[in-house]
Amino acid sequence: MSEEPVVYTQNLQKIFKDFWRRPRARAVDGIDLTLHKGEVYGLLGPNGSGKSTTIKVLLGLLHPDGGEVKVLGKPPRDVEVKKRVGYLPEESYLYPYLDARETLRFYAALFGLHGAAREERIDELLEMVGLSHTGRRRVGEFSKGMARRIGLAQALINDPDLVILDEPTSGLDPLGTRQVKDIVSALAKKGKTVLLSSHLLADVEDVCERITILYGGKVQASGPIRELLQVANHLQIRIKDLDENQRTRLLDTLEEQLGQRPTLEPSRKDLESFFLEVVAQARRESGEGSGTREEGQLASFLMESAVEDESLKMVDRGTKL
Amino acid sequence: MKLGGSFLPLAKLTCVEIPRQPALLLLSTTLILFIGSLPFLITHSLGEAGKLVRDSGMAMMFLGSLLLAVPAACNAVSTEIRRGTAGAILSKPVSRIRFLAAKFTGVSMVMLVFSAMATMAIIMADRAAAIEFQVGWRYLIPLYVAVISAYLIASLINFSTRRPFASTAFWCMAILIFGAFVWTAVIRELPGEVQAHAEIDGHQGHNHDAPHAPEPVPIKWALIPACALLTLAALMIQSLALLCALKLGVVPSLSVCSGFFLVGLMSDYLLAVRAEDALWAKIVYWILPNWQHFWMADALTGGGQVPWIYVAQAAVYALAWTGGILSIAFGIFDRMEVC
Numbered sequence: 001m002s003e004e005p006v007v008y009t010q011n012l013q014k015i016f017k018d019f020w021r022r023p024r025a026r027a028v029d030g031i032d033l034t035l036h037k038g039e040v041y042g043l044l045g046p047n048g049s050g051k052s053t054t055i056k057v058l059l060g061l062l063h064p065d066g067g068e069v070k071v072l073g074k075p076p077r078d079v080e081v082k083k084r085v086g087y088l089p090e091e092s093y094l095y096p097y098l099d100a101r102e103t104l105r106f107y108a109a110l111f112g113l114h115g116a117a118r119e120e121r122i123d124e125l126l127e128m129v130g131l132s133h134t135g136r137r138r139v140g141e142f143s144k145g146m147a148r149r150i151g152l153a154q155a156l157i158n159d160p161d162l163v164i165l166d167e168p169t170s171g172l173d174p175l176g177t178r179q180v181k182d183i184v185s186a187l188a189k190k191g192k193t194v195l196l197s198s199h200l201l202a203d204v205e206d207v208c209e210r211i212t213i214l215y216g217g218k219v220q221a222s223g224p225i226r227e228l229l230q231v232a233n234h235l236q237i238r239i240k241d242l243d244e245n246q247r248t249r250l251l252d253t254l255e256e257q258l259g260q261r262p263t264l265e266p267s268r269k270d271l272e273s274f275f276l277e278v279v280a281q282a283r284r285e286s287g288e289g290s291g292t293r294e295e296g297q298l299a300s301f302l303m304e305s306a307v308e309d310e311s312l313k314m315v316d317r318g319t320k321l
Numbered sequence: 322m323k324l325g326g327s328f329l330p331l332a333k334l335t336c337v338e339i340p341r342q343p344a345l346l347l348l349s350t351t352l353i354l355f356i357g358s359l360p361f362l363i364t365h366s367l368g369e370a371g372k373l374v375r376d377s378g379m380a381m382m383f384l385g386s387l388l389l390a391v392p393a394a395c396n397a398v399s400t401e402i403r404r405g406t407a408g409a410i411l412s413k414p415v416s417r418i419r420f421l422a423a424k425f426t427g428v429s430m431v432m433l434v435f436s437a438m439a440t441m442a443i444i445m446a447d448r449a450a451a452i453e454f455q456v457g458w459r460y461l462i463p464l465y466v467a468v469i470s471a472y473l474i475a476s477l478i479n480f481s482t483r484r485p486f487a488s489t490a491f492w493c494m495a496i497l498i499f500g501a502f503v504w505t506a507v508i509r510e511l512p513g514e515v516q517a518h519a520e521i522d523g524h525q526g527h528n529h530d531a532p533h534a535p536e537p538v539p540i541k542w543a544l545i546p547a548c549a550l551l552t553l554a555a556l557m558i559q560s561l562a563l564l565c566a567l568k569l570g571v572v573p574s575l576s577v578c579s580g581f582f583l584v585g586l587m588s589d590y591l592l593a594v595r596a597e598d599a600l601w602a603k604i605v606y607w608i609l610p611n612w613q614h615f616w617m618a619d620a621l622t623g624g625g626q627v628p629w630i631y632v633a634q635a636a637v638y639a640l641a642w643t644g645g646i647l648s649i650a651f652g653i654f655d656r657m658e659v660c
Contacts, residue, residue, distance in 0.1 A: 056408070056660065059408075059411075059412045060411070060412075061408050061411060061412065061658065061659045061660065062658045062659075062660070063656075063658060079414045079415070079416055080414070082412065082413055082414040082415075083414045085412065087409070087412040087413075089405060089408065089409050089412075091405055093404060093405035093406045093408065093409040094406070094409075095334065095338060095406065097338060097341040097485055097488075098334075098338075106330055106334055107413065109327070109329075109330035110327045110330055110331070110410065110413040110414065110415055111413065111414065112326060112327075135483075136482065136483040136484070138485070158413075
């Protein structure tokens with residue numbers, strides 16, 4: 001790609017120091033990242049591997065001790081850069097005494113959004129994250145999942161070009177998790193760049209095209225997820241169900257041709273798909289659950305202007321939080 | 322600094338958030354009620370009631386500013402840095418200087434409201450203590466009614482609309498104390514007061530054609546510039562509290578500010594003479610806030626006045642000191658890492 005990268009770091013270093021300015025911990029040690037427009041990039045690693053520190057350097061909250069950092073072509077502390085960035089922190093750092101609408105109104109005002117346009121955007125986002133019914137309930141009284149939802153809404157209030165999501169599915173139920181992943185996919189299809197940090201591997205696998213795995217502040221593996229997950233010397237054949245006779249004949253043929261007898265196992269759903277099916281069935285039978293609502297649509301200002309892509313339409317239809 | 326950007330929303334939010342802390346409401350209510358109770362606590366003081374009430378009321382206001390400014394500044398800055406809210410805001414298009422300036426402005430607005438409430442309470446208490454061996458209830462009852470009504474109204478609003486109780490009570494109290502102040506300035510007597518005084522006069526053998534209430538006690542307007550000086554001192558304490566709050570929590574910040582408060586009160590005694598000879602003493606004397614410039618209670622004794630030109634000069638001193646402290650705070654915060 002010839003375009004300037006949305007996020008670029010080279011040999012990024014971050015050392016935390018003690019009171020006497022002596023090195024205490026090397027949190028980030030020579031990380032190289034390059035994110036392009038419209039890409040969903042995963043930052044993986046166990047706790048303390050340097051994911052959040054890297055993100056905070058990209059946001060200009062922490063100062064790098066070495067290397068080069070550019071976000072949208074500029075230093076990360078540039079206020080103009082921040083106008084184009086949306087950030088969901090690891091914890092939803094919200095003002096506990098504000099309600100959901102006041103929270104979004106405040107964050108919108110920081111981006112200079114006012115008047116009817118702001119209110120319209122807030123309505124859409126609240127609807128999208130399923131919190132339009134919370135009224136005057138203070139966000140300090142929200143459950144963790146609800147706080148993540150309002151956190152996600154504030155991260156998208158400025159229709160950002162780069163969305164940085166730190167553990168976006170933490171605290172969400174599987175339904176909410178699936179819907180956040182749908183939103184991420186929809187954002188990428190609109191041309192937004194998404195940097196997603198998580199230690200929930202299934203979440204990353206579902207939505208990311210490329211990943212970097214960190215450990216001890218260093219890059220341990222990096223590249224397209226398909227390539228990284230490919231198991232060498234193993235092949236998989238998918239086929240619709242066969243009766244017993246067909247199975248035996250197939251195995252005999254393969255044994256005869258290959259000189260080894262393969263095994264046959266029935267396909268299995270993953271647990272997430274199964275859970276979503278069960279909940280969808282229960283909802284059809286008994287109506288609404290408690291907490292958040294499900295009628296929300298992806299906010300229109302986040303939608304692609306010319307939605308011709310059929311797959312995007314499908315994602316939009318499915319994205320209800 | 323462009324005010325229309327993120328500055329106003331941040332300052333406004335700080336101004337809205339701080340009174341939502343129940344501690345601020347409790348502290349300000351206690352201080353106002355304490356000022357309001359001074360006239361009957363000091364009734365039998367042999368001719369010094371007025372002076373004692375004024376001095377004690379102003380001292381309460383000064384000390385109250387310290388006690389309120391530190392937790393307010395810490396809540397606006399150190400708590401937000403620790404909780405991560407500051408990081409979340411600084412990831413938006415908000416410069417660090419703008420963030421801190423907005424926080425200072427928001428805290429100042431709340432402290433200004435407290436100072437206004439305290440000033441009105443002091444004036445009402447001063448009028449209530451003007452007549453020796455008597456309590457001028459006509460000046461105190463409206464103050465108590467204002468405070469109690471504020472709590473009742475806030476309870477009703479909280480019950481019906483779920484608006485936060487503490488902040489509603491704080492703002493209602495400010496409005497109602499202003500109303501009480503205007504009431505006592507305009508209304509000459511309380512219902513039933515005329516009859517009560519007629520009976521007192523009758524027992525004392527006075528011969529009057531018609532019952533009357535005692536003449537209203539004139540408002541001591543000189544208290545306003547005196548309290549304005551204390552408000553300026555409070556502004557200086559806030560800037561110091563904000564600087565401390567960048568690195569410290571409430572208790573260490575309160576300790577540092579209390580230290581400056583005490584040393585500043587004694588700076589003339591401790592350093593004025595030494596400053597003539599020693600350079601170090603001159604520098605320390607110059608740097609330390611000199612609260613004596615802002616304490617004009619003695620000047621009010623015997624009908625004394627505080628000239629507004631003096632207030633203006635003190636304001637220049639206070640703003641210069643505050644500006645210096647804020648510049649240091651801006652410099653530190655700009656280089657600070659916010660997690």
